[in-house]
Amino acid sequence: MHRQSRTKPEVGKYILDAISIGMYNNPLMVLREYIQNSTDSIDEFKKNIGFDIKQPRIEISIDGVLRSLTIKDNGAGVPSKIASSVLHNLGKSLKMASLNRGFRGIGRLGGLGYCDELKFITKAKGESIYSISQWDCKKLREFINHDCELLDASALIRKVVEFSQHKYENSSKDHFFIVEMNRVRSSKDILLDVPAIKSYLSQVAPVPFDIKKFSLAEKIDKALRDRVPFYDTYAIFVNDEQIFKPYKDEIRISQENIDRIKQIELKQFENRNGLLAFGWIADLQFLGIISSSDLVDGIRLRSGNILIGDKGILSDFFRESRFNNYLVGEIHIVDPRLILNSRRDDFEDNYYKEEFYNVFVKEIGIPMSQKIRKASEQRSELRKFNRYRQLIKESQDIAKHGYLSTAHYKNVLKNLKQTCDELKKSFEFKAVDALVNEINQAEHRLDKVHNIGIRKNELKTIFDMIYKNCSNKIEGLEIIKQTLTFLDK
Secondary structure (H helix, E strand, O other): OOOOOOOOOOOEOHHHHHOOHHHOOOOOHHHHHHHHHHHHHHHHHHHHOOOOOOOOOEEEEEEOOOOEEEEEEOOOOOOOOOHHHHHHOOOOOOOOOOOOOOOOOOHHHHHHHHEEEEEEEEEOOOOOEEEEEEEEHHHHHHHHHOOOOOOEHHHHHHHHEEEEEEEOOOOOOOOEEEEEEEEEOOHHHHHHOHHHHHHHHHHHOOOOOOOOOOOOHHHHHHHHHHHOOOOOOOOEEEOOEEOOOOOOOEEEOOOOOEEEOOOEEEEEEEEOOEEEEEEEEEOOOOOOOOOHHHOOOEEEEEEOOEEOOOOOOOHHHOOOHHHHHHOEEEEEEOOOOOOEOOOOOOEOOOHHHHHHHHHHHHHHHHHHHHHHHHHHHHHHHHHHHHHHHHHHHHHHHHHHHOOOOHHHHHHHHHHHHHHHHHHHHHOOOHHHHHHHHHHHHOOOOOHHHHHOOOOHHHHHHHHHHHHHHOOOHHHHHHHHHHHHHHHHO
8 A cells, every 4th residue: 555645734824814804703702702812711710729808800901992991900911931932822722621611722813813913922920021922913914815825834933923022020930921912903883882881891791780879799609609600800901890690680671661670590410421511590570582782681691701792692493582581590501511613602413512502402592481371361451451440430430421523523433443352252241242332322412512613524524633633642631621621611
């Protein structure tokens, strides 16, 4: 058997485009990747050395004038001896999937497609020098988008990256990692939109609950810490304002309806191999779809306390996808064999992914769909009952006092007959039949019209116009009544 000599495979330049701007359908996902790296770095430092006076924190600074975005953490940093390889290698990471939120070694390059210059500045504790990796993203895009002799990713990196190390003038005890994105460029300037960034991070990042707004915050946090490995919360600041999860006691359904979270149910998702996930679901009245502006609608799926995908990732596992938006809660992944894909919008296909979704359908999808549908039917019956009650009252008033507008009279009569037909299909409602007969026999009169100097037919025409052209029929009747009262004087 003849064996050919194998050539060394090359990694083409387009891989850099694929793992940066090509990886994300939302520029804000870049912030998620950098925060993920920061939390891993903080965890590493906490485990190996420990914080003393300064508490762990992640600071995000946005300057719209300079078009810059900076993410800084006081985690472990990168030691100077390995800084060059760590900052420039692709898909090569010292992290372990079972112990870290990020482990593929590509997340730090997410910013390449969204700025003209990307800098990584880092220092480890006890060292007197710090390292800088500076990427010329504008030049990188030019090389990728135009034909050139540089087809190899490694050669291209050497062309667009400058690495340097400098003496650190402050305390050697300092430790940090800084990401600087300069001359930021993104669709609709979303990466410079401070309110949008705060809203995004409050839902996605591993930030704490706000105990001032959510009375069940401490109960939930304790339960998650007891049952979910690697669950933690981090102090994250955007332009000096700390970010919290948006959960609160009151949940807005619409302008008129407010629901309240008074209790929560803790849920375990298990198979024969053990605990797959653990979470909490708010006990709500299912008054309707929760307002999206509250930022809490839907059961959210999280790993390492970072959102997986978006709020709709579990919607397809209900009888109707909209049912997920009637609910509030979180499910946190426990089993490390539920491995996230590169985009972090779902799991890698394996047995445990299928098992988790099957358990979710059994424990949440089907029973919650049934409860929501039943509550919806009950509300529909209540609305129908209230409509019947209002209609009967209107007909009684007309039969007793006469009608103010021919159009109103005919509309009530038509609705009464339709109501009778609806009710007869389910049960006998003799009171409505009696009212129909009574309104048919009622004298068509406008008593007060006889005392004013305008012909009855002219007034009826005027009142018909008012009633027909009023979008709110109740307000229309009130206008007619007030008009009659004024003319009567």
